[in-house]
Amino acid sequence: MRYQLFYWTGIQGRGEFVRLALEDAGADYVDVARVHGDGAMQPFLDGAKPGVTPFAPPFLKAGRQVIAHVANILHYLGPALALVPPSEARRLQALQWQLTIADFVTEIHDSHHPLGGSLYYEEQRKEAARRAEAFRRDRLGRFLGYFERELAAAGGHHALGRHSYVDLSLFQLMRGLEYAYPKAMRRQARKLPHLRALADRVEQRPNIAAYLASPRRLAFNTQGIFRHYPELDG
Amino acid sequence: MRYQLFYWTGIQGRGEFVRLALEDAGADYVDVARVHGDGAMQPFLDGAKPGVTPFAPPFLKAGRQVIAHVANILHYLGPALALVPPSEARRLQALQWQLTIADFVTEIHDSHHPLGGSLYYEEQRKEAARRAEAFRRDRLGRFLGYFERELAAAGGHHALGRHSYVDLSLFQLMRGLEYAYPKAMRRQARKLPHLRALADRVEQRPNIAAYLASPRRLAFNTQGIFRHYPELDG
Numbered sequence: 001m002r003y004q005l006f007y008w009t010g011i012q013g014r015g016e017f018v019r020l021a022l023e024d025a026g027a028d029y030v031d032v033a034r035v036h037g038d039g040a041m042q043p044f045l046d047g048a049k050p051g052v053t054p055f056a057p058p059f060l061k062a063g064r065q066v067i068a069h070v071a072n073i074l075h076y077l078g079p080a081l082a083l084v085p086p087s088e089a090r091r092l093q094a095l096q097w098q099l100t101i102a103d104f105v106t107e108i109h110d111s112h113h114p115l116g117g118s119l120y121y122e123e124q125r126k127e128a129a130r131r132a133e134a135f136r137r138d139r140l141g142r143f144l145g146y147f148e149r150e151l152a153a154a155g156g157h158h159a160l161g162r163h164s165y166v167d168l169s170l171f172q173l174m175r176g177l178e179y180a181y182p183k184a185m186r187r188q189a190r191k192l193p194h195l196r197a198l199a200d201r202v203e204q205r206p207n208i209a210a211y212l213a214s215p216r217r218l219a220f221n222t223q224g225i226f227r228h229y230p231e232l233d234g
Numbered sequence: 235m236r237y238q239l240f241y242w243t244g245i246q247g248r249g250e251f252v253r254l255a256l257e258d259a260g261a262d263y264v265d266v267a268r269v270h271g272d273g274a275m276q277p278f279l280d281g282a283k284p285g286v287t288p289f290a291p292p293f294l295k296a297g298r299q300v301i302a303h304v305a306n307i308l309h310y311l312g313p314a315l316a317l318v319p320p321s322e323a324r325r326l327q328a329l330q331w332q333l334t335i336a337d338f339v340t341e342i343h344d345s346h347h348p349l350g351g352s353l354y355y356e357e358q359r360k361e362a363a364r365r366a367e368a369f370r371r372d373r374l375g376r377f378l379g380y381f382e383r384e385l386a387a388a389g390g391h392h393a394l395g396r397h398s399y400v401d402l403s404l405f406q407l408m409r410g411l412e413y414a415y416p417k418a419m420r421r422q423a424r425k426l427p428h429l430r431a432l433a434d435r436v437e438q439r440p441n442i443a444a445y446l447a448s449p450r451r452l453a454f455n456t457q458g459i460f461r462h463y464p465e466l467d468g
Binding site: 052053054055065072075096097103106107110118130131134135137139149 | 306372
């Protein structure tokens with residue numbers, strides 16, 4: 001199966017969580033917008049294709065199926081890419097992890113866009129300063145502490161006791177936060193030994209290491225979800 | 235199977251999307267916190283139970299499984315309650331709908347809490363006024379227009395061409411928004427014939443009508459997701 005991934009060019013964004021799974025598994029896929037431009041997504045977003053229209057990228061085309069939302073795509077890909085334990089109960093656990101990660105990703109994004117995505121950062125800097133302060137104080141440690149404890153409870157090495165797409169997403173989360181909030185993350189570091197070790201191990205997986213060294217891995221920047229604005233880092 | 239639903243007392247909140255599915259299907263369930271108090275959830279949230287700890291309510295206990303996140307719970311319950319078409323492809327479509335609804339629910343919540351849930355509304359009224367304005371202008375019609383078009387494309391009667399948990403969630407979304415943003419919703423009404431008719435049909439389903447007339451259905455209030463603050467309604 002040759003998968004077609006559709007996501008905005010120029011940023012890692014939410015698409016990166018899917019990309020990491022495809023890369024880690026050595027899957028055959030085309031990153032369609034990077035080849036044909038963002039316009040290639042429009043007919044899908046306009047509802048001109050069969051099936052349920054994606055509300056937004058990322059979405060994946062697999063044969064005739066079009067699947068949107070990161071957690072849904074990974075839920076679908078998990079068994080085919082051997083990136084989830086096969087039982088239904090374990091797949092639900094993976095989906096639960098991924099949905100908690102998705103909620104955290106939204107809060108990370110909103111820390112620089114508290115008034116929503118329809119205004120530029122520059123139009124909401126004052127509000128972002130207040131939101132980012134609350135984020136660093138009340139949410140960052142709460143989410144990461146939760147993931148750290150769950151990881152420890154699962155044996156310390158893998159979110160689901162064995163390698164899965166959840167580990168890949170946790171790696172992305174850690175690297176994104178280390179980029180966006182370096183000072184706040186340095187204050188968290190001591191409390192997150194399992195998460196940090198997991199991120200390091202994922203980074204050394206051969207397919208991931210090759211991907212990270214390739215031009216396919218874009219650098220973090222101030223257009224994506226994880227943005228480094230020093231004024232938001234305390 | 236007797237299901238145990240865990241969610242905060244006193245509000246409909248995110249738990250209501252699960253409750254509507256259980257009620258519509260006439261499932262055997264206990265709304266645990268309403269019987270034993272919110273404290274009954276704490277051992278689960280503290281990680282003192284087997285399995286993946288819920289990050290937050292709602293969560294469902296089904297036999298020995300504990301499942302968190304609305305979309306995950308409905309994905310699990312769908313087949314057992316005959317509230318989703320049985321094929322894997324259709325289940326993924328239902329999950330995609332539900333995840334888009336979940337994103338919208340988060341934006342609806344954030345329209346009154348743009349700086350996050352760790353501050354009271356009264357501490358972020360000014361920011362909420364700006365966010366709600368952007369929400370009414372850029373997001374409300376965009377999400378509802380998307381759902382209306384997808385509903386029309388599916389034949390106009392059901393999100394998935396037949397009754398499913400998605401229809402129940404769309405009903406809840408419409409009633410919640412009509413409570414929270416009555417003026418903005420009156421301006422949308424003409425453009426949403428299918429969504430409005432669907433909400434009316436869901437409301438008349440015998441089990442839903444009985445539920446809505448029962449004391450189990452709490453009234454909308456200014457503690458939940460859908461809050462009516464006249465100053466945010468333009």
